Amino acid sequence: MIVTAAITYEHIKTCKQSGARLGRIHTPHGIIETPVFMPVGTQATVKTMSPEELKEMDARIILSNTYHLFLRPGHELVREAGGLHKFMNWDRAILTDSGGFQVFSLSEMRKITEEGVHFRSHLNGDKLFLSPEVVMEIENALGPDIMMAFDECAPYPADYDYVKKSMERTTRWAERCLKSHARPHDQALFGIVQGGMYEDLRKQSAKDLTSLDFPGYAIGGLSVGEPKHLMYEMLECTVPLLPSDKPRYLMGVGSPDALIEGAIRGVDMFDCVLPTRIARNGTTMTSQGRLVVRNAQYANDFGPLDPECDCYTCRNYSRAYLRHLIKADETFGLRLTTYHNLHFLVTLMSKVRQAIMDDRLLDFRDEFFEQYGLIGN
Numbered sequence: 001m002i003v004t005a006a007i008t009y010e011h012i013k014t015c016k017q018s019g020a021r022l023g024r025i026h027t028p029h030g031i032i033e034t035p036v037f038m039p040v041g042t043q044a045t046v047k048t049m050s051p052e053e054l055k056e057m058d059a060r061i062i063l064s065n066t067y068h069l070f071l072r073p074g075h076e077l078v079r080e081a082g083g084l085h086k087f088m089n090w091d092r093a094i095l096t097d098s099g100g101f102q103v104f105s106l107s108e109m110r111k112i113t114e115e116g117v118h119f120r121s122h123l124n125g126d127k128l129f130l131s132p133e134v135v136m137e138i139e140n141a142l143g144p145d146i147m148m149a150f151d152e153c154a155p156y157p158a159d160y161d162y163v164k165k166s167m168e169r170t171t172r173w174a175e176r177c178l179k180s181h182a183r184p185h186d187q188a189l190f191g192i193v194q195g196g197m198y199e200d201l202r203k204q205s206a207k208d209l210t211s212l213d214f215p216g217y218a219i220g221g222l223s224v225g226e227p228k229h230l231m232y233e234m235l236e237c238t239v240p241l242l243p244s245d246k247p248r249y250l251m252g253v254g255s256p257d258a259l260i261e262g263a264i265r266g267v268d269m270f271d272c273v274l275p276t277r278i279a280r281n282g283t284t285m286t287s288q289g290r291l292v293v294r295n296a297q298y299a300n301d302f303g304p305l306d307p308e309c310d311c312y313t314c315r316n317y318s319r320a321y322l323r324h325l326i327k328a329d330e331t332f333g334l335r336l337t338t339y340h341n342l343h344f345l346v347t348l349m350s351k352v353r354q355a356i357m358d359d360r361l362l363d364f365r366d367e368f369f370e371q372y373g374l375i376g377n
């Protein structure tokens with residue numbers, strides 16, 4: 001089945017030193033330079049950020065989540081509002097995850113059948129059901145530029161037989177998503193590769209999904225608690241089987257080292273709640289490594305959070321002020337640390353893109369790890 005897609009991937013160049021690639025994704029809501037980090041806006045907002053602030057830091061695409069918006073406020077309400085872009089006043093690109101992760105990580109009383117997943121809402125215990133067809137209807141109503149197929153993100157660790165059966169069902173669900181996808185011309189549906197930490201299952205999943213000819217491919221089932229070297233090994237056996245003329249999206253990955261290592265292995269798109277989540281308890285990512293600004297040592301530190309950063313937070317406020325706000329549980333403090341962390345990752349990816357352009361991403365990785373204090377592997 002040929003699905004004419006809403007997006008096209010333009011390959012610009014491959015780094016001579018690392019195999020990383022520079023590209024552009026052309027979407028109905030603008031162009032995305034890749035590799036790219038996508039801020040997560042689970043409930044139709046990137047927590048504490050305004051669309052204007054996200055544009056200030058040049059965020060080109062943000063995530064929202066089918067599971068959460070299905071539960072609240074409901075996808076029909078968002079459809080009535082004119083779709084997510086209108087509802088949240090964001091005129092750049094949006095990607096929605098399908099709920100394949102959340103229904104397994106958030107809800108109670110789950111029952112997985114060939115048809116779909118019966119579960120209880122984590123908000124009020126309501127009995128609910130998601131299937132490939134229902135998820136396609138929800139994502140169609142939300143109206144993102146890129147939408148994820150409904151899959152099962154197998155837990156880690158999980159035994160071979162479980163992962164095999166789960167991965168094969170995820171492929172059947174992907175076919176059902178394609179069949180019930182209403183608007184392929186303006187919404188690109190990505191398949192999601194599964195297979196746990198088993199190389200042969202990962203390869204099987206990649207082969208089965210690429211034969212279905214999606215406009216882009218996500219690599220799921222990773223960043224679920226496995227050691228990082230395992231994640232990298234699974235990337236190394238999966239990415240080469242994905243088409244080079246389509247975007248590759250590694251789901252749920254957002255620490256600086258993992259973004260760089262993922263780009264080196266040919267990944268184009270990343271998302272993670274990490275920068276926004278840790279910001280809310282006063283942990284920040286700086287050029288000198290992680291800095292927990294709520295710590296007492298910063299009480300009288302009137303210098304910028306990160307002396308090498310030119311973001312709004314670092315240009316206008318001191319570590320002492322940030323610490324005070326966070327300790328006093330002042331919302332503005334969360335906004336300032338969130339702004340900085342997102343700016344840090346979005347800027348890191350522009351440095352990664354420049355390093356690819358200059359054919360020196362491995363050198364950049366070593367320099368970054370040296371300064372950030374990460375033991376590169």
Ligand SMILES: CO[C@@H]1O[C@H](CNc2nc3cc4c(=O)[nH]c(N)nc4cc3[nH]2)[C@@H](O)[C@H]1O
Pocket residue numbers: 097098099100101102148151152153154192219220221222223224225251252253272273
């Ligand atoms: C390491 O941080 C923790 O772990 C999560 C990130 N890790 C992650 N792995 C994912 C896998 C999938 C998948 O296989 N399928 C679909 N549809 N969505 C996914 C979303 C994912 N997010 C954060 O939420 C945080 O709790």
